[in-house]
Amino acid sequence: MDATVLVVGAGYAGVAAANRIAAGGAAVTVVDPREEFVERVRLHRLAAGTGAATVPLREVLHRRVRTRAARVTRIGDGTATLDDGDVLRFDRLVYAVGSGAGTAPGGALRVDTLESARRVHDAAAALPDGAVVAVVGAGLTGLETATELAAARPGLRVRLLSAGPVAAELPARSRDRIRARLASLGVEVGEGVTVTDPATLGAGLVVWTTTPAVPGLARDSGLPVDDDGRLRTDATLTCTGDARIVGAGDAVAAPPEVGLVRASCQAALPLGVAAARTVLAGLRGRPAPAASVSYAAQCLALGPDAALIQLVDRHDVPRPVALGGGAAAVVKEQVCRYALRRARGRVA
Ligand SMILES: Cc1cc2nc3c(=O)[nH]c(=O)nc-3n(C[C@H](O)[C@H](O)[C@H](O)COP(=O)(O)OP(=O)(O)OC[C@H]3O[C@@H](n4cnc5c(N)ncnc54)[C@H](O)[C@@H]3O)c2cc1C
Missing domain, CATH: 3.50.50.60 (FAD/NAD(P)-binding domain)
Known part of the structure; x- marks a missing residue:
């Protein structure tokens, strides 16, 4: 399959999507600042000193998925700009940046x-x-x-x-x-x-x-977002403003027919799987099925x-x-x- 897919964010949704897209035959690059997969569900244990919360990212990715340790600063017309200055071209992009952008008052x-x-x-x-x-x-x-x-x-x-x-x-x-x-x-x-x-x-x-808050990347890139900055998509998780972009995980505002998207792995994982289906269907010129969360x-x-x-x-x-x-x-x-x-x- 002669197409380039970027997955922005290597959390639960991004990894679930990337592995399935790679298994479907497309060339996938995951972009995330870290080379570790963060099990966010264990971060309270890391904070208390009772356990770890990371796994090497390579260990959880399909062998054909490539990685790029960087932060995406802007998504443009078929391109993603990285914080190291590089610009990557994409045929499809999975937007899976999670909800780790919350702030706290001083101290x-x-x-x-x-x-x-x-x-x-x-x-x-x-x-x-x-x-x-x-x-x-x-x-x-x-x-x-x-x-x-x-x-x-x-x-x-x-x-x-x-x-x-x-x-x-x-x-x-x-x-x-x-x-x-x-x-x-x-x-x-x-x-x-x-x-x-x-x-x-x-x-x-x-x-x-x-x-908790989602990163401002979609809003800063001029993509359609809800009041909380989550990427607006249709029921197939396709961005309502750019059919090449597909959303998954906490950072997505999907329509009600998909089901409630509570910030959770329970939603992020099926959304990641559904995002992969939508990307592969699009690359094969087929209609994408609707996503569903329960x-x-x-x-x-x-x-x-x-x-x-x-x-x-x-x-x-x-x-x-x-x-x-x-x-x-x-x-x-x-x-x-x-x-x-x-x-x-x-x-x-
Ligand atoms: C302490 C704690 C306990 C939790 N417990 C539970 C639980 O028990 N059950 C449950 O279902 N959920 C739980 N959650 C919530 C759950 O962890 C999240 O809902 C889940 O991680 C969302 O997955 P995601 O893939 O959307 O985002 P994430 O897992 O947050 O992954 C997002 C990724 O995007 C990357 N990223 C962000 N911005 C950029 C950018 N500009 N460029 C490139 N990469 C970027 C980040 O580095 C990150 O790796 C918990 C959360 C916390 C903090």
Whole structure:
């Protein structure tokens, strides 16, 4: 197949897409600043010093996929400009830049990229026992970070602060189980607390887990985006402003018929697979099938040896069933491993 495909972003969606496009016979180059695949689902563990979160990128890619360690700064008319000044031409481009561009107010750190999680790790490691770590935001990332830190460093005083209730989207019974786990780890919980200035918290470290954000690349390139800067696509994940560009993962705003795109591996992986199908169909001159995302569970780690697996319906609405404790931690670990296996596919 005489076509050049660029995949921008080597996360779950980008790797899933690149491997399947290469297996379909097209020449694929993945562009990402790192030569490591970052298992973002493990970044809270890296931050707490309890585990690694990277795999050499080469190990997860199809042998025919080429890599380019660079950041794309602009996508133009069939070209991508890199931060090293090079300009790469493409016949098709997969836009899979994820959602690691969130910001934090002065003095606070985030945990959603490899570099930021390492900064949290270094800052926490330098704190003496008795110091306060404030985790702002009690969504899934805030909960995973607070519980992992509290379990790893029982001498620290970990505070979890949230404008709303902990795990606001989960049923009351699951929230109560989470509160019980937080209490058993000694995490001090402040619900109904809105933090605007980290300096007022009197903490040695503030970890800011609210408002993840997608990179501004699509917007800066003049491509159609939603209010959050996510690339607008049709149901086949084709960009509504440029048929050569196909989106996948957290950075995409797909129409409702695709299903809810929650920032998660559960959405990023099927979107990556669907993006590959769309690219290959386009290169073969065939119509592309519509993408589809559905959900089964929300898997929340609560320290190294406990978790909560909340079953949800295909639209991500919680069912009245959840699994907790050590058995759930085993399931959660299997889910993390499965996510990496699914991204790899059958790497030749
Ligand atoms: C601590 C934590 C725990 C999580 N736990 C879970 C969980 O349990 N279950 C779940 O489903 N989800 C979880 N998530 C969310 C999940 O990790 C993301 O939704 C998922 O990684 C999205 O995949 P993606 O491929 O869209 O983006 P990413 O995995 O973020 O990959 C995006 C890639 O794009 C690259 N990139 C960005 N900009 C550019 C550019 N300009 N040029 C080139 N490359 C670029 C980045 O370097 C990155 O490698 C968690 C996230 C965090 C932070």
